[in-house]
Amino acid sequence: MEEMSPDNIHGLILAVSSSIFIGSSFIIKKKGLKKAGVSGPRAGEGGYGYLLEPWWWAGMITMIVGEIANFAAYAFAPAILVTPLGALSIIFSAVLAHFILQEKLHMFGVLGCVLCVVGSTTIVLHAPHEQDIESVKQVWYLATEPGFLAYSAVVLVVVLALIFYYEPRYGKTHMIVYVGICSLMGSLTVMCVKAVAIAIKLTFSGMNQFKYFHAWIFIIVVTICCLLQINYLNKALDNFNTAVISPVYYVMFTTFTILASMIMFKDWASQSGLQIATELCGFVTILSGTFLLHKTKDMGNSGSVRGATSQSPRETPVFINSGSTRSSDSNL
Numbered sequence: 001m002e003e004m005s006p007d008n009i010h011g012l013i014l015a016v017s018s019s020i021f022i023g024s025s026f027i028i029k030k031k032g033l034k035k036a037g038v039s040g041p042r043a044g045e046g047g048y049g050y051l052l053e054p055w056w057w058a059g060m061i062t063m064i065v066g067e068i069a070n071f072a073a074y075a076f077a078p079a080i081l082v083t084p085l086g087a088l089s090i091i092f093s094a095v096l097a098h099f100i101l102q103e104k105l106h107m108f109g110v111l112g113c114v115l116c117v118v119g120s121t122t123i124v125l126h127a128p129h130e131q132d133i134e135s136v137k138q139v140w141y142l143a144t145e146p147g148f149l150a151y152s153a154v155v156l157v158v159v160l161a162l163i164f165y166y167e168p169r170y171g172k173t174h175m176i177v178y179v180g181i182c183s184l185m186g187s188l189t190v191m192c193v194k195a196v197a198i199a200i201k202l203t204f205s206g207m208n209q210f211k212y213f214h215a216w217i218f219i220i221v222v223t224i225c226c227l228l229q230i231n232y233l234n235k236a237l238d239n240f241n242t243a244v245i246s247p248v249y250y251v252m253f254t255t256f257t258i259l260a261s262m263i264m265f266k267d268w269a270s271q272s273g274l275q276i277a278t279e280l281c282g283f284v285t286i287l288s289g290t291f292l293l294h295k296t297k298d299m300g301n302s303g304s305v306r307g308a309t310s311q312s313p314r315e316t317p318v319f320i321n322s323g324s325t326r327s328s329d330s331n332l
Contacts, residue, residue: 005129011077012124014069015085021066023092025059027100032056075197079190079261080268080279081127083254087116087286090293108292115289122282126275128267135202139195140214148191148264155184159228171235175245178236182229183252187260189225192218247294251287258283 004012032055040049050056066089073082091113098105105113133139142148162181171177195218199209209215236245261267268276 004124004127007076008078008081008127008129011073011075011082012085014073014076015082016088018066018070018073019085019088020092021062021069022086023089024096025063025066026089026093027059027096028062029056029059030097030101032059071193071197074190074194075201078128078265078267079194080258081123083190083257083261084123084283084286085120086254087250087290088120090290091116094293112289112292115292116286117289119282119285119287119289122285123279126278126282128271128275131265133198133202135207136195136199136209136212136215136218139198139218142264143191143195145264148260151260151263152188155188159184172239175236175240175248178232178239179245179249179252181232182236182249183256185225185228186253187256189222189229190257191260191264192222192225196222247291250290254283254287 029050032053033050035055036050036053070082070086094105094109094113097103159181162177166174166177167181196215199215199218202209233249236249268279
């Protein structure tokens with residue numbers, strides 16, 4: 001195991017901070033939604049009373065701070081380190097829901113949290129060092145190498161096929177269509193976000209990167225990709241259960257992002273086979289924890305293994321709301 005570089009440490013701190021803020025924001029927003037629901041129609045019923053609720057706005061501000069921290073993390077650390085740590089926001093959300101919203105965390109939910117922590121720690125301890133980037137033009141050079149151009153071309157062809165052929169025919173019956181579009185475009189978004197974040201970091205250090213057209217092209221691509229993702233993610237959430245969408249989207253998005261990072265930045269070029277295998281094991285462990293958290297989301301309020309296993313996973317919740325049978329994220 002190599003010693004972590006200062007940039008990786010900065011990226012780690014920002015990524016974990018991002019997860020704390022984003023995970024907390026769900027709870028703060030839900031507290032605001034519950035208060036707004038007492039005096040008017042709930043958000044799930046088309047009400048907008050939460051827009052006048054300070055708690056909801058506090059949650060939105062907290063989420064924005066978290067997203068900014070996540071954006072900054074990409075300026076320092078490789079995507080293989082930053083992206084999987086997004087699973088930690090699930091843990092913070094689950095723990096805070098347990099103590100603040102009285103949505104009891106089931107023992108299988110605790111196990112899922114532990115798996116996420118173990119997997120994240122494994123990746124952090126074996127993450128590759130970020131290569132030194134001295135100009136946004138260097139990132140442009142990496143993005144226009146044959147390998148990444150081929151990946152981008154394949155992504156665009158598949159996304160166009162999903163949008164124009166599969167979405168009209170199968171979009172409302174197969175969630176993989178919407179999730180596939182979001183995940184594939186998301187991998188390109190992260191690469192361009194990283195380029196913009198690096199440009200901002202270098203600009204603040206005294207080397208203006210926005211005098212180069214390359215930086216603006218990355219910004220345009222980020223904008224287009226984000227708009228597409230928001231559009232099709234909203235369609236996915238409107239047609240399918242959030243508890244099913246979330247883990248599948250996390251797995252596909254993280255997998256394609258890591259693949260894109262490997263091709264573009266060659267993060268693992270200097271690593272041994274053992275280090276790469278260890279990181280993959282950490283990633284699979286995080287996926288297992290995330291899957292367990294979501295799969296057991298609707299568990300009954302049994303606190304024992306016997307009671308938990310007597311029901312099917314579809315019937316059994318990580319969160320047990322002591323005051324209501326409503327899903328923990330029904331208003332999020």
